[in-house]
Amino acid sequence: MTTTLDTTRFGAFGGTFAPETLMAPLFELEREWKRWTADADFRAELASLLQHFAGRPTALTHARRLSRELGLELWLKREDLLHTGAHKLNNTLGQCLLAQRMGKSRVVAETGAGQHGVATATACALLGLDCVVYMGAVDAARQRMNLLRMELLGARVRVVEHGQRTLKDAINEAMRAWVGDPTETHYALGSALGPHPFPSIVAGFQQVIGEEARKDFLARTGRLPDAVVACVGGGSNAIGIFRAFVPDASVALVGVEAGGEGVGKGQQHAARFAGGEPGVLHGCYTYLLQDDDGQIRPTHSISAGLDYPAVGPEHAMLHDEKRARYSWATDAEALRGFEALAKGEGILCALESAHAVGWVLREREALSGQHVLVNLSGRGDKDLETIASLRGPEREGA
């Protein structure tokens, strides 16, 4: 068979399961991405934006009080301190700069928690690109402030009213928008998933997290961490920090998925490795939550950013190779993680990131005495309404 696309897979996973109308745009994207990421001027401009606009490098914080309390050494990679409040900006600056070099005038994106939408709107405002963000109606309601932020940044937000009305449906719509106008439009996918070359593009722009963290950790402690822990939605912040440590066999890599109500039968969650099997969604072959008939199953998570039925294909490979292990934290455990970090360290983290912290709290005995590095993918401002509503009306205005 003739193929012009190097269908890059991660082991058995990934691929390009895309409608024919997307193939030419995907080929173009792959070609241009390879060209520009090898270009010295492009790299210098991106590095400069990451430093002087976004605020890289981000801090590495030793969580002193929690470490003492838990009986382990807890370190935090502070992507919450990045401009716009999450790691998503690393990717959108890269992709929007690429879109500009490719001569595109418009960028479309999907968003779940709203962080990728805000980061895309921000990069578009910075670079003078037109921006349209698709957001599920459920997420638009629970992440109202991010919707407003996107609009204030000049983006048009299209609320998606069908399907489950969350991230999955927003991706469906963004892909459809891209199919309709691939010449003028770039689709800035927000996580390390989708058809090739997206998983590689996004991971490539996010791996700066792990490169900085590894270097700083070595410099500060003279050693490598025993474990690197990150929450996994589509998997971009996790792959961003994991990649630098994959060759370090002594470092355990732990991805924490959304355990929702719990991962038992009849409970709703988004733990693809606990309850899913390989299949094809949104252009790639990976672990999915699906029913016996191959229909995508509804998911639930307290955090919009982890509420997605598929996981990025590179994680599927790391899982099957047993290089990384994947666990989960329930909504309740994430909230405990959020609270511990707030009261113990003075950091309000995103509910997504709180899953990684919640996992550490649960596994504290197994981790006793170890050096644990958690990727704090984002800050919690966007989640205050969700948390306020959980605390009940009697607390509001009290």
Place this chain on the structure above:
Amino acid sequence: MSAVDKLELRLRALRATGRKGIAPYLTAGDGGSDVTLAVLRELADQDVPCVELGLPFSDPIADGPLLQAANDRALAAGTTFEEVLEILSRFRRGGRGELGRDLPVIVMSYSNPLVRRGWGNAVRALARAGADGLLVADLPIEEAGAMSSAARMAGIAPIFFVAPTTSEQRMTTAIQMSRGFVYAIGRLGVTGARTELDDAAQAFLARVRQVAGGLPVGVGFGISNASEVGAALKHADLAIVGSAFVEHVHQAVSQAAPPRRLDAARVAAREFLQVLSGGLPA
């Protein structure tokens, strides 16, 4: 005679006599299995050259709002893979002296419902139930090795898409890998969005026609009335009508009193086909 031979013979014969045809698309289970079966039987009576039967999927990324809604309705009605097989085999068994046995049926699916069963199992089951061809919306030629060989072994026709943005080389490969016909996407975008086939689209269809040689060419995406059928058939053999057909039948069925639903579906299918036939070359 294998299903591939049957499909090819029928479409090549159409082409050889200079006739052209309309190939309707319907989502299996939209309105319930009995409605799907009634429409299939009507289309067999109307002697269309072939029909596309959509296997419903929860996340149809290549489809516009009308077909998304049809997929959702079919799933909400409980349409499973087994149910689609059942519709097909009931149709093939015929009944009441109908012509159902001969109408070629192309199953149109997304990858995951078939990957879930394994390509070999899924394709064999479809062939056994009476499918003649298979079209997978999110399976480009680069990923189609397993599907192609499963289709070859099961004796049904793999059909691939070409689009205005498809390179010469990939178009040649897609045509070589297709049996029965090749599916030309008339314009960019999802199914259902309406646009005239402009000069650029006609130039594309002429190019497909040329590369396809003797292989029939079907055109779809956005054809919704007689004049669009006429434009599509300038260079192609089949005008594939999806969203407009599905919506037309759906409106008729949902407005009919329950005991009249099957009749309403058949009448709507027949009448809409007649309207579209106004675009067929004389």
